[in-house]
Amino acid sequence: IFDVLETTAPGKGGEIQLTDAMQVLAADDSIAGGVYGVIFRGRRYDTGDRLDYIKAIIQLASDRDDLGADLKPWIKEFASKLD
Incomplete structure (x- = not known):
């Protein structure tokens, strides 16, 4: 993910978004072997706000x-x- 983040342009609020880099990884399995996720049902905190x-x-x-x-x-x- 860090290699992709280095080339990711700033998104919302002028910040580099982790989700943008994850989309790149999800679109091409050869970069890092794919992206895996989990359904999270707990409390979510946006500590960037x-x-x-x-x-x-x-x-x-x-x-x-x-x-x-x-x-x-x-x-x-x-x-x-x-x-």
Whole structure:
């Protein structure tokens, strides 16, 4: 994938998109032996988007046994002070 990424033009947002390089690999099995996938049914986080990144951190931290109990009350207090 890295060889293909080196020659991949920037896409959305001026960023090089991993999915564009994967399409190249999927179209030609001789490049890297093909592309395999899996159906993912879990939560998806777009950490390339700043707001989604923050949401992911908050959600994952609140789910943790070592952080959630302290974080959740703080989030509630913080949210209650928002306009």
